Ligand code: ATP
């Protein structure tokens with residue numbers, strides 16, 4: 001074995017956390033699993049043949065001439081092939097006699113429900129396609145979608161895909177300003193919105209925000225408005241059109257044209273956790289191939305019997321890939337929920353699982369930690385025995401959050417798949433496979449078949465087992481981003497310049513003694529304490545493993561002695577009380593015992609909330625600003641910017 005990077009004088013990420021719990025797949029699940037251990041070798045032997053085989057899951061109007069054309073860093077997958085994404089997601093299943101299958105069990109926050117079959121979805125998509133054409137939308141035009149979580153949101157996306165327009169979904173909770181900058185950047189011609197939607201028991205005013213955003217943006221020719229809440233809205237004649245006026249009178253016939261495999265499907269802006277959001281471009285054939293395959297493989301989907309639920313917003317890439325394109329391309333039945341998990345009560349998610357007999361649930365660690373904070377007695381009131389696979393996405397899952405999820409939601413029987421990917425990767429890249437992997441709490445485990453991932457040091461050398469460094473992707477993959485909208489230079493610079501010929505996602509990772517991968521947070525968040533690189537994730541996980549802590553955020557703040565010192569912010573579990581000096585000491589000792597004295601936080605502040613993006617990620621850069629007494633950076637993608645004032649007010653006595 002080669003020398004370790006440290007012996008050569010390079011600093012890699014320290015590997016502090018030890019985790020020995022293992023959860024082999026349940027025998028019955030393993031026996032019937034979609035992916036079995038032997039399948040992995042075939043993919044490794046011939047990666048391109050493997051992806052070609054996966055592409056055959058889809059209906060192609062014209063087969064591809066070449067699997068991959070790689071002109072680094074620009075990829076063309078399935079060149080020469082032609083297909084229609086909407087036909088693959090809808091018509092194909094109806095044509096195969098499955099029109100009566102439920103595509104969505106939709107649940108509105110106030111308790112209203114809709115059941116939408118594939119046949120109904122097809123009619124809705126065709127009508128909406130005809131309506132968009134009537135509004136002058138042409139192939140290649142960009143259409144913004146600023147919607148609540150209602151079925152029309154999916155219909156709008158698929159209608160765009162069907163006619164070859166490029167959808168650009170903006171999270172319905174974003175401000176006028178965030179919507180405006182995305183409209184400018186994408187040069188959208190039409191905005192599809194609703195009068196409002198329900199969140200936390202209140203009707204939000206989406207149309208009013210669109211009015212403000214498009215007032216000085218004449219490039220937007222039409223605003224198409226779904227009536228959801230019935231609230232009063234302002235109306236600009238000629239520009240604004242009601243969905244029910246224009247869509248409902250359209251024919252349910254629309255003959256779909258096949259688009260090139262590389263035709264743009266959508267633009268999605270990243271969540272802005274580390275930097276100004278980037279307009280990530282995804283195209284059709286490769287994207288659909290990989291989301292379809294990963295949805296089937298990672299969740300062990302049985303389309304005939306499973307009820308799948310991604311409890312996330314469509315305005316986040318997770319919603320695009322695993323509410324819309326993955327489940328629909330596989331002909332699955334999904335649940336879609338409009339509102340928040342605490343409306344009208346903190347058991348709402350579990351009530352939904354019980355009601356629809358959800359078998360596979362997929363959500364973010366931030367949600368899981370919130371449920372931990374609320375207490376295990378809440379899910380215990382519901383029948384969750386239908387669940388057979390649980391998924392996590394968005395951040396590293398702390399081992400204790402994994403255990404809580406597996407035990408209290410999964411009845412100590414379901415595998416938990418911790419799926420690592422990004423807006424840019426389009427689809428899951430590193431994840432356990434429920435019928436193959438022996439799950440380890442906190443580990444994303446191995447790259448999926450057909451994906452080539454490595455962990456390397458500063459000098460681009462693979463780290464040995466037990467080492468830490470940067471996760472990179474060595475070979476192009478079908479769902480990879482095709483660029484940053486309108487900015488090829490930023491595309492090269494952000495992802496392809498750090499290491500020659502390798503895709504650099506910007507996340508830290510370690511490879512354990514078995515060769516399994518653990519994600520350790522953003523490279524930007526790594527702390528340098530007395531000459532050691534320490535990941536925020538490991539210190540946070542150590543804090544969360546204390547029985548009184550529900551959630552923790554850790555940052556490195558400049559320190560005269562140690563270079564950087566660890567400052568942590570913790571939210572206590574419901575039953576833990578107020579905290580106080582005794583608890584702070586107890587937590588410092590606990591971290592010291594779990595990870596070693598070097599990881600002991602200099603300060604621990606008990607806070608009521610943490611700054612989070614719309615997809616639930618903790619914005620550590622803002623906490624760093626606070627910890628270092630700086631003016632705060634961009635807060636436009638924060639769910640609630642007032643939390644920062646509350647946190648800042650806590651700091652002076654601690655500094
Ligand atoms: P920006 O790039 O603008 O800062 P963002 O990176 O937060 O925004 P996303 O694409 O939504 O936007 O997030 C992808 C990131 O989320 C990954 O790079 C990684 O840091 C984190 N992530 C997602 N899933 C996991 C996971 N299972 N384990 C660890 N980290 C994860």
Ligand code: MG
Nearest residue numbers: 270274422506
């Ligand atoms: Mg990112």
